[in-house]
Amino acid sequence: xxxxxxxxxxxxxxxxxxxxxxxxxxxxxxxxxxxxxxxxxxxxxxxxxxxxxxxxxxxxxxxxxxxxxxxxxxxxxxxxxxxxxxxxxxxxxxxxxxxxxxxxxxxxxxxxxxxxxxxxxxxxxxxxxxxxxxxxxxxxxxxxxxxxxxxxxxxxxxxxxxxxxxxxxxxxxxxxxxxxxxxxxxx
Numbered sequence: 001x002x003x004x005x006x007x008x009x010x011x012x013x014x015x016x017x018x019x020x021x022x023x024x025x026x027x028x029x030x031x032x033x034x035x036x037x038x039x040x041x042x043x044x045x046x047x048x049x050x051x052x053x054x055x056x057x058x059x060x061x062x063x064x065x066x067x068x069x070x071x072x073x074x075x076x077x078x079x080x081x082x083x084x085x086x087x088x089x090x091x092x093x094x095x096x097x098x099x100x101x102x103x104x105x106x107x108x109x110x111x112x113x114x115x116x117x118x119x120x121x122x123x124x125x126x127x128x129x130x131x132x133x134x135x136x137x138x139x140x141x142x143x144x145x146x147x148x149x150x151x152x153x154x155x156x157x158x159x160x161x162x163x164x165x166x167x168x169x170x171x172x173x174x175x176x177x178x179x180x181x182x183x184x185x186x187x
Contacts, residue, residue, distance in 0.1 A: 006061060006062055007054070007057035007058045007060070007061035007062070008054050008057070008058070010057050010061055011050065011053040011054040011056075011057045012050075012054075014053065015049070015050050015053055018049065018053060019046050019049045019050065022045075022049055023042060023045055023046050023049065026042065026045050027042055030042065044127075044131055048127050048131070051123045051124070051127070055120055055121070055124070055146075055150075056150070058120060059150040059153070059154065059167075060150075060153065060154070060158065060167075063158075063166075064166050066161075066162060066163065068166075069157070069162040069163060069164060069166045070162075070163045070164070072164060072166065074168075075168065076154075076155065076164060076165035076166075076167070076168060076169060077155065077165075077168070077169050077170075078168055078169070078170035078171065078172070079170075079171050080171065081171050081172065081175065082172060082175070083170070083171075083172060084110060084113065084114055084170070084172040084176075085114065085172070087110055088105075088108055088110035088111055088114060089105070091108060091110055092104040092105045092108040092110070092111075114172070114176055117172075117173055117176035117177055117180065118176045118177075118179050118180040118183065119180060120177065120180060121143050121146070121147065121177045121178070121179075121180030121181045121184065122180045122181075122183050122184040122187065123184060124142070124143055124146060124180070124181050124184055125139055125143060125180065125181040125182060125183060125184020125185040125186075125187070126184040126185070126187060127184075128142055128143075128181070128184070128185065129184070129185045134185075136182075136185055139181055139182070139184075139185045140178060140181060140182055140185075142181070143177060143178045143180065143181020143182065143184075144174065144177075144178045144181075146177070146181075147173060147174045147177035147178055147181075148174060150173070150177070151169045151170070151173055151174060152169070154166075154167040154168070154169045155169040
């Protein structure tokens with residue numbers, strides 16, 4: 001659980017500075033356009049920036065040392081669709097005809113990872129539909145694009161900072177993140 005809390009705390013710590021750098025010009029633009037600063041719109045933009053920072057940090061942090069990454073031999077690219085779902089069902093020991101195995105399907109850590117990837121982009125779908133007035137198709141494409149940026153950043157070893165990727169770039173993340181954007185749109 002620490003792996004999820006640490007990035008969110010980091011985003012919360014950096015958030016006021018980054019949000020001020022982005023929100024202040026937005027407020028100036030709103031003042032020039034409407035003759036006043038619309039507090040609700042400013043709060044929504046402010047919360048959207050916080051959301052994007054949390055999502056980005058969840059996909060990138062914690063940052064390991066360069067030496068640790070140089071010693072890694074684990075795979076860094078997984079292109080097989082639904083490999084996470086197959087692993088989830090296999091690791092849980094699920095047997096459809098045996099109800100005693102059903103609990104293992106729910107309490108499995110692989111389900112948590114899949115669900116976390118969906119939940120991470122639900123707010124994006126909500127923002128895109130209700131604040132930015134995007135269509136369903138545009139929301140799906142933007143959610144896919146945001147997820148692709150996250151995955152390619154991981155694959156690029158944080159834009160070449162590391163000698164190799166330190167996180168797994170996988171197709172399933174693209175699928176689950178896009179699904180999260182779709183769920184957010186529907187909500």
